[in-house]
Amino acid sequence: MAGLLRGVVRTAAVAGTATAVSNRVSRRQAGRWAQQEGPPAEQQSAPPPPPQPVAPASAAVPIADEMSSRIDQLKELGALKEQGILTEAEFAEQKSRILGT
Template sequence: MPGLLRGVARTAVVAGTATAVSNRVSRRQAGRWAQQDPERQVAYQQDVAPTPAAPAPAGPPSAADEMTSKIDQLKQLGDLKAQGVLTDEEFAAQKRQVLG
């Protein structure tokens, strides 16, 4: 369990850092373009309009969705084991937990 949490935490930190850097680069580039050509800035803002949030699920997940979710979790566990993040015992314990 601690190995899995460590892997998940590491992934969250990497994803958060990548998002922050990407946003900063986008803002810096937009600022440079605004100084060079105001018309380009307007076009850039229209191209990079924020995407709307995904709608909330309408009802409880179907059996197919639950099975897909379990399969995805097992694939992630397999990847973590292959990377050496999880030991055989941790993998077996997590697998039992996912499968119920």
């Protein structure tokens, strides 16, 4: 029985060693072939730069419209104040309401 166990262990050791050597040889050969072929295409050229983020035009338009609307309202308030229709206090109150302060 001991002889049988010894034979099985020896066979496993030989098979394991053979597998390890075979894998090492395969990896070495693959490395040599890769060197002969040159660097992979990924390494030959630099990757393109990432695209620049672009703000959606639809988001910019309402903001611009809102800003021009506020400016127009402030101009109208200024004109009403110059004409004497609004007092300084009324002008300041309406101005702060439009500007949200």
